[in-house]
Amino acid sequence: MNCDAQGAIRAAILKTISHRCVEHGVPLTNRPILKHFATLALLILVCSTSQVQAQDTASISGFVKDAESGETLILANLRISGSLLGAATNTAGYYTITGLPAATYTILVSYIGYQSQEIQIDLSADEHSRLDIELSPLGFEVGEIVVTAEADSEEEQRQLGASRMQTATIRKLPTILEPDVFRSLQLLPGVKAASDYSSGLYIRGGSPDQTLILLDRTTVYNPSHFFGVFSTFNPDAIKDVRLFKGAYPASYGGRIGSVVDIYNKDGNRNSRHGTVSLGLLAS
Incomplete structure:
Protein backbone atom coordinates (compact mmCIF):
# COMPACT_ATOMS: atom_id res chain seq x y z
CA MET A 1 0.00 0.00 0.00
CA ASN A 2 1.64 3.28 -1.15
CA CYS A 3 1.53 6.69 0.51
CA ASP A 4 -1.18 8.13 -1.79
CA ALA A 5 -3.50 5.23 -1.03
CA GLN A 6 -2.89 5.58 2.69
CA GLY A 7 -3.62 9.32 2.54
CA ALA A 8 -6.86 8.73 0.64
CA ILE A 9 -8.00 6.07 3.11
CA ARG A 10 -7.13 8.33 6.06
CA ALA A 11 -9.16 11.19 4.57
CA ALA A 12 -12.12 8.88 3.94
CA ILE A 13 -11.98 7.60 7.53
CA LEU A 14 -11.81 11.17 8.89
CA LYS A 15 -14.80 12.19 6.74
CA THR A 16 -16.81 9.16 7.90
CA ILE A 17 -16.08 9.95 11.57
CA SER A 18 -17.15 13.58 11.05
CA HIS A 19 -20.46 12.53 9.48
CA ARG A 20 -21.13 10.13 12.34
CA CYS A 21 -20.44 12.86 14.88
CA VAL A 22 -22.89 15.23 13.11
CA GLU A 23 -25.59 12.56 12.98
CA HIS A 24 -25.31 11.91 16.73
CA GLY A 25 -24.99 15.56 17.71
CA VAL A 26 -21.35 15.32 18.78
CA PRO A 27 -19.54 18.69 18.45
CA LEU A 28 -16.55 18.86 16.08
CA THR A 29 -14.62 21.39 18.20
CA ASN A 30 -11.75 18.95 18.90
CA ARG A 31 -10.52 18.11 15.42
CA PRO A 32 -7.01 16.87 16.52
CA ILE A 33 -8.65 14.05 18.44
CA LEU A 34 -10.62 13.11 15.35
CA LYS A 35 -7.38 13.04 13.33
CA HIS A 36 -5.79 10.73 15.90
CA PHE A 37 -8.79 8.41 15.68
CA ALA A 38 -8.50 8.40 11.88
CA THR A 39 -4.77 7.57 12.05
CA LEU A 40 -5.40 4.77 14.54
CA ALA A 41 -8.11 3.30 12.36
CA LEU A 42 -5.76 3.45 9.35
CA LEU A 43 -3.03 1.58 11.25
CA ILE A 44 -5.47 -1.12 12.28
CA LEU A 45 -6.63 -1.47 8.67
CA VAL A 46 -3.06 -1.69 7.33
CA CYS A 47 -2.04 -4.29 9.89
CA SER A 48 -5.12 -6.35 9.18
CA THR A 49 -4.45 -6.18 5.43
CA SER A 50 -0.81 -7.22 5.89
CA GLN A 51 -1.81 -10.11 8.10
CA VAL A 52 -4.33 -11.31 5.55
CA GLN A 53 -1.76 -11.05 2.77
CA ALA A 54 0.80 -12.95 4.86
CA GLN A 55 -1.73 -15.68 5.50
CA ASP A 56 -2.39 -16.00 1.77
CA THR A 57 1.29 -16.74 0.88
CA ALA A 58 3.13 -20.06 1.17
CA SER A 59 6.73 -21.08 1.83
CA ILE A 60 9.13 -23.93 1.07
CA SER A 61 12.00 -25.08 3.28
CA GLY A 62 14.22 -28.10 3.76
CA PHE A 63 17.72 -29.54 3.40
CA VAL A 64 19.82 -30.27 0.32
CA LYS A 65 21.93 -33.41 0.76
CA ASP A 66 24.30 -35.74 -1.06
CA ALA A 67 22.30 -38.70 -2.34
CA GLU A 68 25.10 -41.18 -1.58
CA SER A 69 26.51 -40.04 1.76
CA GLY A 70 23.65 -37.95 3.15
CA GLU A 71 26.06 -35.07 3.79
CA THR A 72 24.41 -31.65 3.61
CA LEU A 73 25.55 -29.38 0.77
CA ILE A 74 26.56 -25.81 1.58
CA LEU A 75 25.59 -22.98 -0.81
CA ALA A 76 23.48 -25.15 -3.09
CA ASN A 77 21.44 -22.97 -5.45
CA LEU A 78 17.62 -23.12 -5.62
CA ARG A 79 15.59 -20.98 -8.02
CA ILE A 80 11.90 -20.75 -8.90
CA SER A 81 11.65 -21.27 -12.67
CA GLY A 82 10.44 -18.20 -14.54
CA SER A 83 11.01 -15.79 -11.65
CA LEU A 84 13.76 -14.10 -9.68
CA LEU A 85 12.81 -15.85 -6.44
CA GLY A 86 15.23 -18.35 -4.96
CA ALA A 87 17.61 -19.13 -2.13
CA ALA A 88 20.92 -20.75 -1.25
CA THR A 89 21.55 -23.27 1.51
CA ASN A 90 23.35 -22.08 4.62
CA THR A 91 26.24 -23.76 6.45
CA ALA A 92 23.83 -26.42 7.71
CA GLY A 93 22.55 -27.16 4.20
CA TYR A 94 19.16 -25.62 5.02
CA TYR A 95 17.15 -23.30 2.77
CA THR A 96 13.84 -21.46 2.88
CA ILE A 97 11.81 -19.60 0.22
CA THR A 98 8.93 -17.47 1.50
CA GLY A 99 6.32 -15.12 0.06
CA LEU A 100 5.01 -17.50 -2.62
CA PRO A 101 1.40 -17.11 -3.79
CA ALA A 102 -0.67 -20.28 -4.11
CA ALA A 103 0.31 -21.91 -7.41
CA THR A 104 2.30 -24.71 -9.02
CA TYR A 105 6.07 -24.07 -9.11
CA THR A 106 9.10 -25.68 -10.71
CA ILE A 107 12.21 -25.50 -8.53
CA LEU A 108 15.62 -25.68 -10.20
CA VAL A 109 18.28 -27.11 -7.87
CA SER A 110 21.98 -27.05 -8.80
CA TYR A 111 25.35 -27.57 -7.13
CA ILE A 112 28.86 -27.78 -8.58
CA GLY A 113 29.85 -31.39 -9.15
CA TYR A 114 26.28 -32.72 -8.85
CA ASP A 126 -0.90 -20.42 3.92
CA GLU A 127 1.00 -23.68 3.29
CA HIS A 128 4.47 -24.26 4.73
CA SER A 129 5.87 -27.16 2.73
CA ARG A 130 8.89 -29.21 3.81
CA LEU A 131 10.95 -30.35 0.80
CA ASP A 132 14.24 -32.19 1.36
CA ILE A 133 16.29 -32.63 -1.82
CA GLU A 134 19.02 -35.16 -2.62
CA LEU A 135 21.51 -34.54 -5.43
CA SER A 136 23.57 -37.29 -7.06
CA PRO A 137 27.30 -36.71 -7.71
CA LEU A 138 28.11 -36.01 -11.33
CA GLY A 139 30.84 -38.14 -12.88
CA PHE A 140 32.94 -36.86 -15.77
CA GLU A 141 34.02 -39.35 -18.40
CA VAL A 142 37.03 -38.31 -20.44
CA GLY A 143 38.72 -39.93 -23.37
CA GLU A 144 41.91 -41.92 -23.31
CA ILE A 145 45.06 -39.97 -22.38
CA VAL A 146 48.35 -41.26 -23.73
CA VAL A 147 51.61 -39.92 -22.29
CA THR A 148 54.76 -40.66 -24.29
CA ALA A 149 58.38 -39.79 -23.63
CA GLU A 150 61.81 -40.81 -24.75
CA ALA A 151 63.49 -43.24 -22.39
CA ASP A 152 66.67 -41.93 -20.79
CA SER A 153 69.74 -44.07 -20.77
CA GLU A 154 70.91 -45.51 -17.48
CA GLU A 155 73.75 -43.01 -17.34
CA GLU A 156 71.43 -40.02 -17.79
CA GLN A 157 68.91 -41.03 -15.13
CA ARG A 158 68.68 -38.48 -12.36
CA GLN A 159 69.66 -39.73 -8.94
CA LEU A 160 68.46 -38.43 -5.62
CA GLY A 161 70.80 -35.73 -4.33
CA ALA A 162 72.79 -35.57 -7.58
CA SER A 163 73.32 -32.46 -9.73
CA ARG A 164 75.00 -31.97 -13.08
CA MET A 165 76.48 -28.76 -14.46
CA GLN A 166 77.86 -28.18 -17.92
CA THR A 167 80.49 -25.68 -19.02
CA ALA A 168 77.94 -23.51 -20.83
CA THR A 169 76.01 -23.11 -17.57
CA ILE A 170 79.17 -22.20 -15.64
CA ARG A 171 79.91 -19.42 -18.12
CA LYS A 172 76.40 -17.92 -17.78
CA LEU A 173 76.40 -17.78 -13.97
CA PRO A 174 77.57 -14.64 -12.12
CA THR A 175 81.23 -14.86 -11.08
CA ILE A 176 84.11 -12.80 -9.75
CA LEU A 177 86.52 -11.70 -12.51
CA GLU A 178 86.23 -14.99 -14.43
CA PRO A 179 84.10 -18.17 -14.51
CA ASP A 180 84.91 -20.62 -11.73
CA VAL A 181 83.72 -24.21 -11.27
CA PHE A 182 83.51 -24.23 -7.46
CA ARG A 183 81.86 -20.81 -7.19
CA SER A 184 79.22 -22.01 -9.65
CA LEU A 185 78.60 -25.10 -7.52
CA GLN A 186 78.11 -22.86 -4.48
CA LEU A 187 74.92 -21.54 -6.11
CA LEU A 188 73.27 -24.98 -5.99
CA PRO A 189 70.84 -25.95 -3.18
CA GLY A 190 72.56 -27.53 -0.19
CA VAL A 191 75.95 -25.97 -1.03
CA LYS A 192 77.43 -22.88 0.59
CA ALA A 193 80.76 -21.10 1.01
CA ALA A 194 82.56 -20.15 4.19
CA SER A 195 82.83 -16.54 2.94
CA ASP A 196 82.71 -14.45 -0.22
CA TYR A 197 86.46 -14.92 -0.60
CA SER A 198 86.56 -18.71 -0.35
CA SER A 199 85.95 -21.29 -3.06
CA GLY A 200 85.68 -24.12 -0.52
CA LEU A 201 82.54 -26.25 -0.72
CA TYR A 202 80.47 -26.83 2.42
CA ILE A 203 77.91 -29.39 1.28
CA ARG A 204 75.07 -30.36 3.61
CA GLY A 205 77.14 -29.42 6.64
CA GLY A 206 80.28 -31.25 5.51
CA SER A 207 83.57 -29.33 5.43
CA PRO A 208 85.76 -29.10 2.28
CA ASP A 209 88.16 -31.80 3.50
CA GLN A 210 85.23 -34.23 3.76
CA THR A 211 84.37 -33.86 0.06
CA LEU A 212 85.95 -36.19 -2.50
CA ILE A 213 87.06 -34.26 -5.60
CA LEU A 214 87.91 -36.24 -8.72
CA LEU A 215 89.32 -35.14 -12.08
CA ASP A 216 88.98 -37.88 -14.69
CA ARG A 217 88.62 -40.39 -11.81
CA THR A 218 91.82 -39.13 -10.16
CA THR A 219 91.69 -37.66 -6.66
CA VAL A 220 92.60 -33.97 -6.39
CA TYR A 221 93.94 -33.09 -2.95
CA ASN A 222 94.49 -29.35 -3.50
CA PRO A 223 91.56 -28.08 -5.62
CA SER A 224 92.15 -24.34 -5.03
CA HIS A 225 94.80 -21.69 -5.60
CA PHE A 226 95.37 -17.97 -5.05
CA PHE A 227 94.90 -18.39 -1.30
CA GLY A 228 91.72 -20.41 -1.82
CA VAL A 229 89.86 -17.69 -3.74
CA PHE A 230 89.62 -19.70 -7.00
CA SER A 231 89.51 -23.36 -7.90
CA THR A 232 92.26 -24.97 -9.98
CA PHE A 233 89.92 -26.10 -12.78
CA ASN A 234 89.79 -24.21 -16.05
CA PRO A 235 86.21 -24.05 -17.38
CA ASP A 236 87.54 -24.01 -20.96
CA ALA A 237 88.96 -27.50 -20.43
CA ILE A 238 86.02 -28.94 -18.48
CA LYS A 239 83.41 -31.08 -20.21
CA ASP A 240 81.14 -32.15 -17.36
CA VAL A 241 80.76 -31.58 -13.61
CA ARG A 242 78.74 -33.88 -11.38
CA LEU A 243 77.94 -33.27 -7.73
CA PHE A 244 76.69 -36.05 -5.41
CA LYS A 245 75.40 -34.44 -2.22
CA GLY A 246 74.52 -37.74 -0.61
CA ALA A 247 73.75 -41.38 -1.33
CA TYR A 248 76.51 -41.47 -3.95
CA PRO A 249 77.46 -44.77 -5.59
CA ALA A 250 79.62 -47.15 -3.58
CA SER A 251 82.30 -47.05 -6.28
CA TYR A 252 83.39 -43.60 -5.04
CA GLY A 253 83.77 -44.31 -1.33
CA GLY A 254 86.62 -42.90 0.72
CA ARG A 255 84.81 -39.79 2.03
CA ILE A 256 82.13 -39.17 4.63
CA GLY A 257 80.82 -36.06 2.85
CA SER A 258 80.02 -35.53 -0.82
CA VAL A 259 81.60 -36.21 -4.20
CA VAL A 260 82.52 -33.75 -6.98
CA ASP A 261 83.30 -35.66 -10.18
CA ILE A 262 84.87 -33.54 -12.96
CA TYR A 263 85.69 -34.66 -16.49
CA ASN A 264 88.05 -32.91 -18.92
CA LYS A 265 87.38 -32.48 -22.61
CA ASP A 266 88.84 -35.18 -24.85
CA GLY A 267 89.80 -32.71 -27.56
CA ASN A 268 89.08 -32.70 -31.27
CA ARG A 269 91.25 -35.26 -33.07
CA ASN A 270 89.91 -34.35 -36.51
CA SER A 271 90.81 -30.64 -36.61
CA ARG A 272 92.70 -28.05 -34.61
CA HIS A 273 91.23 -24.98 -33.03
CA GLY A 274 91.64 -23.12 -29.76
CA THR A 275 90.68 -20.12 -27.64
CA VAL A 276 92.71 -17.47 -25.87
CA SER A 277 91.81 -16.22 -22.41
CA LEU A 278 93.52 -13.98 -19.89
CA GLY A 279 92.86 -14.06 -16.18
CA LEU A 280 94.15 -15.00 -12.74
CA LEU A 281 93.68 -18.70 -13.47
CA ALA A 282 95.18 -18.78 -17.00
CA SER A 283 98.13 -16.45 -16.24
Whole structure:
Protein backbone atom coordinates (compact mmCIF):
# COMPACT_ATOMS: atom_id res chain seq x y z
CA MET A 1 0.00 0.00 0.00
CA ASN A 2 1.64 3.28 -1.15
CA CYS A 3 1.53 6.69 0.51
CA ASP A 4 -1.18 8.13 -1.79
CA ALA A 5 -3.50 5.23 -1.03
CA GLN A 6 -2.89 5.58 2.69
CA GLY A 7 -3.62 9.32 2.54
CA ALA A 8 -6.86 8.73 0.64
CA ILE A 9 -8.00 6.07 3.11
CA ARG A 10 -7.13 8.33 6.06
CA ALA A 11 -9.16 11.19 4.57
CA ALA A 12 -12.12 8.88 3.94
CA ILE A 13 -11.98 7.60 7.53
CA LEU A 14 -11.81 11.17 8.89
CA LYS A 15 -14.80 12.19 6.74
CA THR A 16 -16.81 9.16 7.90
CA ILE A 17 -16.08 9.95 11.57
CA SER A 18 -17.15 13.58 11.05
CA HIS A 19 -20.46 12.53 9.48
CA ARG A 20 -21.13 10.13 12.34
CA CYS A 21 -20.44 12.86 14.88
CA VAL A 22 -22.89 15.23 13.11
CA GLU A 23 -25.59 12.56 12.98
CA HIS A 24 -25.31 11.91 16.73
CA GLY A 25 -24.99 15.56 17.71
CA VAL A 26 -21.35 15.32 18.78
CA PRO A 27 -19.54 18.69 18.45
CA LEU A 28 -16.55 18.86 16.08
CA THR A 29 -14.62 21.39 18.20
CA ASN A 30 -11.75 18.95 18.90
CA ARG A 31 -10.52 18.11 15.42
CA PRO A 32 -7.01 16.87 16.52
CA ILE A 33 -8.65 14.05 18.44
CA LEU A 34 -10.62 13.11 15.35
CA LYS A 35 -7.38 13.04 13.33
CA HIS A 36 -5.79 10.73 15.90
CA PHE A 37 -8.79 8.41 15.68
CA ALA A 38 -8.50 8.40 11.88
CA THR A 39 -4.77 7.57 12.05
CA LEU A 40 -5.40 4.77 14.54
CA ALA A 41 -8.11 3.30 12.36
CA LEU A 42 -5.76 3.45 9.35
CA LEU A 43 -3.03 1.58 11.25
CA ILE A 44 -5.47 -1.12 12.28
CA LEU A 45 -6.63 -1.47 8.67
CA VAL A 46 -3.06 -1.69 7.33
CA CYS A 47 -2.04 -4.29 9.89
CA SER A 48 -5.12 -6.35 9.18
CA THR A 49 -4.45 -6.18 5.43
CA SER A 50 -0.81 -7.22 5.89
CA GLN A 51 -1.81 -10.11 8.10
CA VAL A 52 -4.33 -11.31 5.55
CA GLN A 53 -1.76 -11.05 2.77
CA ALA A 54 0.80 -12.95 4.86
CA GLN A 55 -1.73 -15.68 5.50
CA ASP A 56 -2.39 -16.00 1.77
CA THR A 57 1.29 -16.74 0.88
CA ALA A 58 3.13 -20.06 1.17
CA SER A 59 6.73 -21.08 1.83
CA ILE A 60 9.13 -23.93 1.07
CA SER A 61 12.00 -25.08 3.28
CA GLY A 62 14.22 -28.10 3.76
CA PHE A 63 17.72 -29.54 3.40
CA VAL A 64 19.82 -30.27 0.32
CA LYS A 65 21.93 -33.41 0.76
CA ASP A 66 24.30 -35.74 -1.06
CA ALA A 67 22.30 -38.70 -2.34
CA GLU A 68 25.10 -41.18 -1.58
CA SER A 69 26.51 -40.04 1.76
CA GLY A 70 23.65 -37.95 3.15
CA GLU A 71 26.06 -35.07 3.79
CA THR A 72 24.41 -31.65 3.61
CA LEU A 73 25.55 -29.38 0.77
CA ILE A 74 26.56 -25.81 1.58
CA LEU A 75 25.59 -22.98 -0.81
CA ALA A 76 23.48 -25.15 -3.09
CA ASN A 77 21.44 -22.97 -5.45
CA LEU A 78 17.62 -23.12 -5.62
CA ARG A 79 15.59 -20.98 -8.02
CA ILE A 80 11.90 -20.75 -8.90
CA SER A 81 11.65 -21.27 -12.67
CA GLY A 82 10.44 -18.20 -14.54
CA SER A 83 11.01 -15.79 -11.65
CA LEU A 84 13.76 -14.10 -9.68
CA LEU A 85 12.81 -15.85 -6.44
CA GLY A 86 15.23 -18.35 -4.96
CA ALA A 87 17.61 -19.13 -2.13
CA ALA A 88 20.92 -20.75 -1.25
CA THR A 89 21.55 -23.27 1.51
CA ASN A 90 23.35 -22.08 4.62
CA THR A 91 26.24 -23.76 6.45
CA ALA A 92 23.83 -26.42 7.71
CA GLY A 93 22.55 -27.16 4.20
CA TYR A 94 19.16 -25.62 5.02
CA TYR A 95 17.15 -23.30 2.77
CA THR A 96 13.84 -21.46 2.88
CA ILE A 97 11.81 -19.60 0.22
CA THR A 98 8.93 -17.47 1.50
CA GLY A 99 6.32 -15.12 0.06
CA LEU A 100 5.01 -17.50 -2.62
CA PRO A 101 1.40 -17.11 -3.79
CA ALA A 102 -0.67 -20.28 -4.11
CA ALA A 103 0.31 -21.91 -7.41
CA THR A 104 2.30 -24.71 -9.02
CA TYR A 105 6.07 -24.07 -9.11
CA THR A 106 9.10 -25.68 -10.71
CA ILE A 107 12.21 -25.50 -8.53
CA LEU A 108 15.62 -25.68 -10.20
CA VAL A 109 18.28 -27.11 -7.87
CA SER A 110 21.98 -27.05 -8.80
CA TYR A 111 25.35 -27.57 -7.13
CA ILE A 112 28.86 -27.78 -8.58
CA GLY A 113 29.85 -31.39 -9.15
CA TYR A 114 26.28 -32.72 -8.85
CA GLN A 115 23.45 -33.43 -11.27
CA SER A 116 20.90 -30.62 -11.41
CA GLN A 117 17.24 -31.36 -10.66
CA GLU A 118 13.87 -29.85 -11.57
CA ILE A 119 11.20 -30.45 -8.94
CA GLN A 120 7.53 -29.51 -9.38
CA ILE A 121 5.47 -28.67 -6.32
CA ASP A 122 1.89 -27.47 -5.72
CA LEU A 123 1.41 -24.87 -2.99
CA SER A 124 -1.87 -23.74 -1.50
CA ALA A 125 -2.56 -20.57 0.48
CA ASP A 126 -0.90 -20.42 3.92
CA GLU A 127 1.00 -23.68 3.29
CA HIS A 128 4.47 -24.26 4.73
CA SER A 129 5.87 -27.16 2.73
CA ARG A 130 8.89 -29.21 3.81
CA LEU A 131 10.95 -30.35 0.80
CA ASP A 132 14.24 -32.19 1.36
CA ILE A 133 16.29 -32.63 -1.82
CA GLU A 134 19.02 -35.16 -2.62
CA LEU A 135 21.51 -34.54 -5.43
CA SER A 136 23.57 -37.29 -7.06
CA PRO A 137 27.30 -36.71 -7.71
CA LEU A 138 28.11 -36.01 -11.33
CA GLY A 139 30.84 -38.14 -12.88
CA PHE A 140 32.94 -36.86 -15.77
CA GLU A 141 34.02 -39.35 -18.40
CA VAL A 142 37.03 -38.31 -20.44
CA GLY A 143 38.72 -39.93 -23.37
CA GLU A 144 41.91 -41.92 -23.31
CA ILE A 145 45.06 -39.97 -22.38
CA VAL A 146 48.35 -41.26 -23.73
CA VAL A 147 51.61 -39.92 -22.29
CA THR A 148 54.76 -40.66 -24.29
CA ALA A 149 58.38 -39.79 -23.63
CA GLU A 150 61.81 -40.81 -24.75
CA ALA A 151 63.49 -43.24 -22.39
CA ASP A 152 66.67 -41.93 -20.79
CA SER A 153 69.74 -44.07 -20.77
CA GLU A 154 70.91 -45.51 -17.48
CA GLU A 155 73.75 -43.01 -17.34
CA GLU A 156 71.43 -40.02 -17.79
CA GLN A 157 68.91 -41.03 -15.13
CA ARG A 158 68.68 -38.48 -12.36
CA GLN A 159 69.66 -39.73 -8.94
CA LEU A 160 68.46 -38.43 -5.62
CA GLY A 161 70.80 -35.73 -4.33
CA ALA A 162 72.79 -35.57 -7.58
CA SER A 163 73.32 -32.46 -9.73
CA ARG A 164 75.00 -31.97 -13.08
CA MET A 165 76.48 -28.76 -14.46
CA GLN A 166 77.86 -28.18 -17.92
CA THR A 167 80.49 -25.68 -19.02
CA ALA A 168 77.94 -23.51 -20.83
CA THR A 169 76.01 -23.11 -17.57
CA ILE A 170 79.17 -22.20 -15.64
CA ARG A 171 79.91 -19.42 -18.12
CA LYS A 172 76.40 -17.92 -17.78
CA LEU A 173 76.40 -17.78 -13.97
CA PRO A 174 77.57 -14.64 -12.12
CA THR A 175 81.23 -14.86 -11.08
CA ILE A 176 84.11 -12.80 -9.75
CA LEU A 177 86.52 -11.70 -12.51
CA GLU A 178 86.23 -14.99 -14.43
CA PRO A 179 84.10 -18.17 -14.51
CA ASP A 180 84.91 -20.62 -11.73
CA VAL A 181 83.72 -24.21 -11.27
CA PHE A 182 83.51 -24.23 -7.46
CA ARG A 183 81.86 -20.81 -7.19
CA SER A 184 79.22 -22.01 -9.65
CA LEU A 185 78.60 -25.10 -7.52
CA GLN A 186 78.11 -22.86 -4.48
CA LEU A 187 74.92 -21.54 -6.11
CA LEU A 188 73.27 -24.98 -5.99
CA PRO A 189 70.84 -25.95 -3.18
CA GLY A 190 72.56 -27.53 -0.19
CA VAL A 191 75.95 -25.97 -1.03
CA LYS A 192 77.43 -22.88 0.59
CA ALA A 193 80.76 -21.10 1.01
CA ALA A 194 82.56 -20.15 4.19
CA SER A 195 82.83 -16.54 2.94
CA ASP A 196 82.71 -14.45 -0.22
CA TYR A 197 86.46 -14.92 -0.60
CA SER A 198 86.56 -18.71 -0.35
CA SER A 199 85.95 -21.29 -3.06
CA GLY A 200 85.68 -24.12 -0.52
CA LEU A 201 82.54 -26.25 -0.72
CA TYR A 202 80.47 -26.83 2.42
CA ILE A 203 77.91 -29.39 1.28
CA ARG A 204 75.07 -30.36 3.61
CA GLY A 205 77.14 -29.42 6.64
CA GLY A 206 80.28 -31.25 5.51
CA SER A 207 83.57 -29.33 5.43
CA PRO A 208 85.76 -29.10 2.28
CA ASP A 209 88.16 -31.80 3.50
CA GLN A 210 85.23 -34.23 3.76
CA THR A 211 84.37 -33.86 0.06
CA LEU A 212 85.95 -36.19 -2.50
CA ILE A 213 87.06 -34.26 -5.60
CA LEU A 214 87.91 -36.24 -8.72
CA LEU A 215 89.32 -35.14 -12.08
CA ASP A 216 88.98 -37.88 -14.69
CA ARG A 217 88.62 -40.39 -11.81
CA THR A 218 91.82 -39.13 -10.16
CA THR A 219 91.69 -37.66 -6.66
CA VAL A 220 92.60 -33.97 -6.39
CA TYR A 221 93.94 -33.09 -2.95
CA ASN A 222 94.49 -29.35 -3.50
CA PRO A 223 91.56 -28.08 -5.62
CA SER A 224 92.15 -24.34 -5.03
CA HIS A 225 94.80 -21.69 -5.60
CA PHE A 226 95.37 -17.97 -5.05
CA PHE A 227 94.90 -18.39 -1.30
CA GLY A 228 91.72 -20.41 -1.82
CA VAL A 229 89.86 -17.69 -3.74
CA PHE A 230 89.62 -19.70 -7.00
CA SER A 231 89.51 -23.36 -7.90
CA THR A 232 92.26 -24.97 -9.98
CA PHE A 233 89.92 -26.10 -12.78
CA ASN A 234 89.79 -24.21 -16.05
CA PRO A 235 86.21 -24.05 -17.38
CA ASP A 236 87.54 -24.01 -20.96
CA ALA A 237 88.96 -27.50 -20.43
CA ILE A 238 86.02 -28.94 -18.48
CA LYS A 239 83.41 -31.08 -20.21
CA ASP A 240 81.14 -32.15 -17.36
CA VAL A 241 80.76 -31.58 -13.61
CA ARG A 242 78.74 -33.88 -11.38
CA LEU A 243 77.94 -33.27 -7.73
CA PHE A 244 76.69 -36.05 -5.41
CA LYS A 245 75.40 -34.44 -2.22
CA GLY A 246 74.52 -37.74 -0.61
CA ALA A 247 73.75 -41.38 -1.33
CA TYR A 248 76.51 -41.47 -3.95
CA PRO A 249 77.46 -44.77 -5.59
CA ALA A 250 79.62 -47.15 -3.58
CA SER A 251 82.30 -47.05 -6.28
CA TYR A 252 83.39 -43.60 -5.04
CA GLY A 253 83.77 -44.31 -1.33
CA GLY A 254 86.62 -42.90 0.72
CA ARG A 255 84.81 -39.79 2.03
CA ILE A 256 82.13 -39.17 4.63
CA GLY A 257 80.82 -36.06 2.85
CA SER A 258 80.02 -35.53 -0.82
CA VAL A 259 81.60 -36.21 -4.20
CA VAL A 260 82.52 -33.75 -6.98
CA ASP A 261 83.30 -35.66 -10.18
CA ILE A 262 84.87 -33.54 -12.96
CA TYR A 263 85.69 -34.66 -16.49
CA ASN A 264 88.05 -32.91 -18.92
CA LYS A 265 87.38 -32.48 -22.61
CA ASP A 266 88.84 -35.18 -24.85
CA GLY A 267 89.80 -32.71 -27.56
CA ASN A 268 89.08 -32.70 -31.27
CA ARG A 269 91.25 -35.26 -33.07
CA ASN A 270 89.91 -34.35 -36.51
CA SER A 271 90.81 -30.64 -36.61
CA ARG A 272 92.70 -28.05 -34.61
CA HIS A 273 91.23 -24.98 -33.03
CA GLY A 274 91.64 -23.12 -29.76
CA THR A 275 90.68 -20.12 -27.64
CA VAL A 276 92.71 -17.47 -25.87
CA SER A 277 91.81 -16.22 -22.41
CA LEU A 278 93.52 -13.98 -19.89
CA GLY A 279 92.86 -14.06 -16.18
CA LEU A 280 94.15 -15.00 -12.74
CA LEU A 281 93.68 -18.70 -13.47
CA ALA A 282 95.18 -18.78 -17.00
CA SER A 283 98.13 -16.45 -16.24
